[in-house]
Amino acid sequence: MSGMNELLSYQEADVRFDKLEAALRASQNSKRLAKVRQFLEEQKGVLQKMTASVEGRRQAIQATSDRFDLYEKRYQETMEKYQTANKEDLETVAKYSRYFDQLAARIASERREFAQFVNVLEKEERQLADMRIKIAKARKEYDELKVKVEEERAAAKEELEAAKAEADRLAAAVPANLLEEYRRVKRNHTMPVAEVQGSKCSGCNMELPAVSMRKLKEQELVECDNCGRLLYLPQ
């Protein structure tokens, strides 16, 4: 197959470039950076929910406190009326007494609710503060990692560029139609060209039909029927 040797040289350089790029993406710092970024993204939503919950709790506490004030005011007003009421009238005294009991029970209930809410609010505020500290720490780590990853990229840039230039130089020597085929197969396979070993495709290990073997010997471009890789016969 004419151009096959050039294509193989190109493939070697192309794969080398891919590996350099992949190594860069797979560096510890890059991986950690991606994790921290994900954590920060998630925390954004959690923080919003938590802040809304605390705000709601504060409003509930305010409402409880308002009701509490109202009942206490009523209690005092009723107490003033009671002081001028005729205490000889037992029915009136009993009525006041029932009313005071009711109000006292309500006030006690509001007070309990208030204490409960304050308790929960304090807990939520502590959680919120902890979360803010964690987020601030993650942000700091993110910024530091970003600098490191950028340094790694800068250090690798020269090597990457050299590998790219070499691959481009070798690609230029490959016949255009062959290069096109290579790039098409590359979408599915990191190594688009596979050697024929015996009568098997070394890419997928499938036995090639006689017709493919004959075409290969006649220097035709043959794809593996099974995996689609471009095949070549070693010389």
Ligand SMILES: [Zn+2]
């Ligand atoms: Zn195959």
